[in-house]
Amino acid sequence: MAVIGESPGRMPRVTLGARLHNNNNFLGLLFMIPAGIMLLVFLAYPLGLGVWLGLTDVKIGRPGKFIGLGNFRWLAQDSLFWLSVFNTLLYTVVASVIKFGLGLWLALILNKHMPFKAMIRAIVLLPFIVPTVLSAMAFWWIYDAQDSIISFLLIQLGLIDSNIDFLGKANNARASVIAANIWRGIPFVAITLLAGLQTISPTLYEAATIDGATRMQMFRKITFPLLTPIIAVVMTFSVLFTFSDFQLIWVMTRGGPFNATHLMATLAYQRAIVGGSLGEGSAIAVAMIPFLLSAILFSYFGLQRRKWQQGGTDD
Amino acid sequence: MASVVARNVVKAFGSTEVLHGIDVEIPDKAFVVLVGPSGCGKSTLLRMIAGLEKVTAGEISIGGQVVNNVPPKQRNIAMVFQNYALYPHMKVFENMAFSLRLAKASDEIVQEKVHAAADALNLREYLDRYPRQLSGGQRQRVAIGRAMVRDPQVFLFDEPLSNLDAKLRVQMRTELKELHQRIGGTSIYVTHDQIEALTMGDRIVVMRDGYVEQVGSPLEVYDYPNNIFVASFIGSPAMNLFAGTVTAKDGLSIVLADDGTVLPLAQGHGVSDGRRVVYGIRPEYLALSKEGQGFETEVVVVEPTGADILVIGRTAGQELRASFHDRHDFRPGQRIWLNPRLDTVHLFDQETTRRLELDEADSDLPRFRAV
Numbered sequence: 001m002a003v004i005g006e007s008p009g010r011m012p013r014v015t016l017g018a019r020l021h022n023n024n025n026f027l028g029l030l031f032m033i034p035a036g037i038m039l040l041v042f043l044a045y046p047l048g049l050g051v052w053l054g055l056t057d058v059k060i061g062r063p064g065k066f067i068g069l070g071n072f073r074w075l076a077q078d079s080l081f082w083l084s085v086f087n088t089l090l091y092t093v094v095a096s097v098i099k100f101g102l103g104l105w106l107a108l109i110l111n112k113h114m115p116f117k118a119m120i121r122a123i124v125l126l127p128f129i130v131p132t133v134l135s136a137m138a139f140w141w142i143y144d145a146q147d148s149i150i151s152f153l154l155i156q157l158g159l160i161d162s163n164i165d166f167l168g169k170a171n172n173a174r175a176s177v178i179a180a181n182i183w184r185g186i187p188f189v190a191i192t193l194l195a196g197l198q199t200i201s202p203t204l205y206e207a208a209t210i211d212g213a214t215r216m217q218m219f220r221k222i223t224f225p226l227l228t229p230i231i232a233v234v235m236t237f238s239v240l241f242t243f244s245d246f247q248l249i250w251v252m253t254r255g256g257p258f259n260a261t262h263l264m265a266t267l268a269y270q271r272a273i274v275g276g277s278l279g280e281g282s283a284i285a286v287a288m289i290p291f292l293l294s295a296i297l298f299s300y301f302g303l304q305r306r307k308w309q310q311g312g313t314d315d
Numbered sequence: 316m317a318s319v320v321a322r323n324v325v326k327a328f329g330s331t332e333v334l335h336g337i338d339v340e341i342p343d344k345a346f347v348v349l350v351g352p353s354g355c356g357k358s359t360l361l362r363m364i365a366g367l368e369k370v371t372a373g374e375i376s377i378g379g380q381v382v383n384n385v386p387p388k389q390r391n392i393a394m395v396f397q398n399y400a401l402y403p404h405m406k407v408f409e410n411m412a413f414s415l416r417l418a419k420a421s422d423e424i425v426q427e428k429v430h431a432a433a434d435a436l437n438l439r440e441y442l443d444r445y446p447r448q449l450s451g452g453q454r455q456r457v458a459i460g461r462a463m464v465r466d467p468q469v470f471l472f473d474e475p476l477s478n479l480d481a482k483l484r485v486q487m488r489t490e491l492k493e494l495h496q497r498i499g500g501t502s503i504y505v506t507h508d509q510i511e512a513l514t515m516g517d518r519i520v521v522m523r524d525g526y527v528e529q530v531g532s533p534l535e536v537y538d539y540p541n542n543i544f545v546a547s548f549i550g551s552p553a554m555n556l557f558a559g560t561v562t563a564k565d566g567l568s569i570v571l572a573d574d575g576t577v578l579p580l581a582q583g584h585g586v587s588d589g590r591r592v593v594y595g596i597r598p599e600y601l602a603l604s605k606e607g608q609g610f611e612t613e614v615v616v617v618e619p620t621g622a623d624i625l626v627i628g629r630t631a632g633q634e635l636r637a638s639f640h641d642r643h644d645f646r647p648g649q650r651i652w653l654n655p656r657l658d659t660v661h662l663f664d665q666e667t668t669r670r671l672e673l674d675e676a677d678s679d680l681p682r683f684r685a686v
Contacts, residue, residue: 206367207400211414211461212388221413225404308404308445 053282060276071283081284083259084267088291090174091263092243095181099238100231102182103189108223110190111197121191128187136251139180143167143252167253170260177261180248185241189234196230197223229309236299240292264288317378317391317468317501318343319364324373326359326525333359334525336373341518346495346502348516350509352548355522357505358473364503365394365471378468393462394471397478399454401446401461407433408442411461432460435494452483459491463498470495472504476511488514509549513537521545543668546595546661552625552636555601557594558665559631561586570594570662572631576610581657586671593668595661598625601637601653609654612637617645626651 020026054071058064075081110121127135142149143166151163166176200223208218246265249255255262255270262270264284272281319341326334334356341347349357362368364375366387374381382390401410409416411429420428433439436456446454455475462470475491476484492515495502506512512519513533521528521536521544529541540546546554559572561580570578570592578594586592601609612628612635619625623638626645630653637653645651662671 201398201400203396203398203400204402207394207396207402207461208413209367210365210387210392210394211465212417213413217417222402308447 050282051286053278054286055283056279058278060278064279067279071280072287074280075283075287080259080262081267081287084255084262084264084284085287087174087259087261088243088263088265088288091178091181091245091261092239095178095185095242096235096239098178098182099185099189099242100235103186103234104193104231106186106190107193107197108219110194121194124190125187127184128191132184132247133251135184136180136248139176139183139248140167140252143176168257170257173253173257173261177249177252180252181242181245184248185238188241189238192234193227193230196227200226232299236295239295243291243295244288319469319501319503320376321360321364322374322376324360324363324375325371326356326363326368327371332371332525334363337522337525337527339520339527339530341501341503344499344501346492346504346515346517347520348504348506348512348518349520349522350506350512350516350549351522351528353507354524356525357507357520357522360522361394361471361473361503361505364469365392366390391465391468392471393465393467393469394473395455395458395462395475397474399446399458399478401454401457403446405445406442407438407444407446407449407457410446410457411442411464413461414465428464428466429460432463435463435498436460451479452487455479455487459494468501470500470502472502474506475504477506477508484511491515510551513549519549521548523548539670540595540661541670543593543595543663546663546670550597552598552638554595554597554661555635555637556663557631557633559592559594561588561590561592561662563588574631576631578610578631579655579657580660580662584662584671586662590671591665592671593663593665595663596655597659598636598638599623599640600656600659602656603639603643604652604654606652609652611650611652614645614647614649614651616647628653 055066055068056064057067057070106124110117110124114120141147145163145165145168148163148166150166151160154160154164155162165172167173204222204226205218208222213221244265245263246269249261249263249266250269253261255266264287268281268284268288270281271277271284275281319339321337321339324334324337325332337356337360339347339360349360351357359368363370364377366382366385370383374383376382377390377392402413405413408429411432412425415425415428429442430439433442436459438453438456438460441449441453441457446457449457455478458475472491476487479487488511504511504515512521513536516533518530519533519536520530523544529536529545531539536545536549540549540554543556547556557570557572557576557578559570559576559578562569562571564571564577568580568582568584568586568588570580572578572594610630612626612630614626614628615634616627617624618627623640624643624645626637626639628635628637628651635653663669664671
């Protein structure tokens with residue numbers, strides 16, 4: 001239609017602007033620019049800067065120079081770094097497994113008909129709503145060596161004789177911060193799994209009842225398999241959040257006692273900001289990337305649509 | 316195989332009673348259709364027979380055994396659901412084998428039974444697919460196959476065809492009926508579609524608002540509806556119903572419609588003059604006639620269906636439907652005379668809505684067992 005130069009006089013001249021206006025590729029690109037800029041400025045730039053810093057020996061107040069993998073060689077010899085890796089893995093694995101178990105259990109309960117259902121669901125969401133710093137401070141108090149309400153209650157019940165030193169002993173402190181993390185993370189798991197449960201048609205359970213399935217068999221053969229796609233999503237996110245946790249630990253223990261609760265994120269912060277070694281701190285943070293990447297890869301394969309979800313366009 | 320009997324069955328959800336003392340007897344090997352408008356309680360009754368709903372009062376027995384407190388899996392029944400209820404994460408084979416696996420049947424038995432059912436339903440080539448990869452009709456066949464595999468005493472169908480398109484529904488209707496004739500088995504089939512009820516059932520149970528309105532063979536229910544509800548619900552296009560009064564005119568007994576239209580009656584019906592009645596005549600029993608014979612109607616809309624021509628007209632201030640097998644050239648606005656076949660005219664009492672012949676001159680009508 002728009003043959004330039006040869007179009008008869010009556011044809012309106014198609015300007016470049018008008019033609020671009022009708023070009024889907026150009027429009028698509030145009031609309032993506034704002035989002036692209038956001039991603040570049042707020043995600044790609046900090047990430048790139050972090051990685052770059054990890055390859056330098058910058059300290060606060062002193063420009064550093066490129067030292068290649070020097071920081072990483074140094075960290076490989078650092079037993080505290082390896083302790084933080086161990087702590088992070090322990091923290092992530094134990095907390096995620098328990099969050100999954102309790103969250104699934106809670107979701108199954110909330111999926112039943114019961115009085116005050118809406119209110120109970122709202123209450124379950126509370127830990128998720130409260131700012132983490134606030135709940136961390138509350139836990140800090142709950143775990144206080146002198147005034148812990150848990151110790152107080154257990155003494156009143158006659159179960160123990162003296163206060164428990166929750167945050168003062170290595171393993172106590174690890175268990176305590178894990179418990180706080182579980183408390184904080186369960187709502188996300190429970191509510192998301194509940195949403196997944198509600199997509200399962202009740203007639204499937206009726207059909208299974210008539211087929212002769214017991215409750216346990218229905219859970220194992222129907223509920224759980226149908227829930228696996230959403231479990232993969234939820235647990236990937238849960239693992240990512242837990243692995244990179246910082247706030248809870250920093251408020252409650254600052255990594256103590258004797259670095260027993262130092263996670264990679266807290267150690268990175270301590271070295272980079274508190275200690276001023278931006279390069280080394282960044283290197284620790286960069287060292288988290290392979291772990292997080294493997295979690296994402298796991299989810300990438302876990303999230304792929306199951307074979308039974310494919311095919312068929314109707315419904 | 317077994318008969319199914321409901322005796323004075325009541326169902327209440329909280330304080331709302333939805334079934335008010337249902338008595339139904341379903342003989343062994345019969346194909347019985349529960350039909351009624353939505354909300355009439357037919358599905359609830361079916362679910363009580365299945366054991367998915369508790370019986371509030373009364374008793375349900377299967378094969379002579381009261382099953383009120385027997386869990387569904389011990390009732391030896393199988394159910395086909397409206398939305399098929401296939402397990403989406405299992406292949407067709409495993410869907411059909413599920414109940415056998417739960418019962419810990421040996422692998423040979425599972426193979427044998429599933430393949431037998433698949434052959435009967437032409438599903439052999441789909442055994443390795445997931446439900447999502449099947450069409451609606453195929454899914455419904457899988458659901459039926461899943462029921463067949465269990466060799467149940469009773470098959471329960473809960474509106475199994477209503478999710479299918481019209482053409483497939485007609486085809487599946489025939490297939491289901493043929494299947495029942497082949498494998499037998501007491502079948503209870505719930506539908507809101509009266510055509511489905513008429514075409515499939517050995518017996519029809521017409522329900523409304525938690526009561527049984529009539530039980531009988533399809534033609535009994537069609538030809539001798541117990542009351543105005545059954546008359547208007549069964550049959551499509553529906554029976555024409557006119558309110559009027561039985562009156563003597565020129566020595567003949569007629570029904571005088573409320574606007575003065577004269578509706579002819581067979582004589583000797585035994586209904587006394589002055590009685591307020593509803594005059595019922597089915598559309599196919601109205602014949603085109605000469606002026607002065609029968610009653611007049613004004614053609615409003617003509618709907619040729621191919622086999623018949625349906626005329627929607629206006630008589631006695633209300634809509635009238637007449638269907639003609641012969642080709643006529645009707646035009647909107649045209650006035651025509653229609654003569655009802657007198658032996659097919661029904662009179663219903665306006666107060667009780669019951670069919671009058673049943674009350675007063677029922678000697679030569681087949682009596683239905685009070686089931």
